[in-house]
Amino acid sequence: MWPNDLDKRTIFCYRPARFEATGSAAQLFSSLYGPSTLQKRNTPVQVVVRDNNVDQALRALKKKMQREGIFREMKMRGAFEKPSERRAREKAEAVRRGRKLARKQAQREGLLAGGRVH
Numbered sequence: 001m002w003p004n005d006l007d008k009r010t011i012f013c014y015r016p017a018r019f020e021a022t023g024s025a026a027q028l029f030s031s032l033y034g035p036s037t038l039q040k041r042n043t044p045v046q047v048v049v050r051d052n053n054v055d056q057a058l059r060a061l062k063k064k065m066q067r068e069g070i071f072r073e074m075k076m077r078g079a080f081e082k083p084s085e086r087r088a089r090e091k092a093e094a095v096r097r098g099r100k101l102a103r104k105q106a107q108r109e110g111l112l113a114g115g116r117v118h
Contacts, residue, residue, distance in 0.1 A: 045061065045064050045065060045068060045070075047060045047061045047064065
């Protein structure tokens with residue numbers, strides 16, 4: 001705890017309810033967000049507000065929510081996605097991942113310029 005708890009406040013943001021860990025919905029969810037997301041079910045994202053600086057706390061909260069994938073999940077749940085659109089999106093994501101992997105491999109082998117310089 002902080003030395004002076006009266007000056008500290010906490011912002012909580014609860015994650016949306018997750019899919020149950022059964023059937024194809026859970027497989028789709030875990031393929032999109034990874035298996036660890038299913039384990040973090042309904043745990044709050046929290047940020048401590050220091051010295052009544054709410055703007056800084058909100059920025060930190062937004063960054064945490066972005067890392068957790070909450071915004072992406074909310075966008076996906078906002079409207080119905082037709083099965084054909086879902087297949088097209090998943091295929092495009094797979095192509096994107098493959099290209100990224102190939103690009104990183106080429107950079108490691110020295111075939112492409114870029115990447116980190118030590």
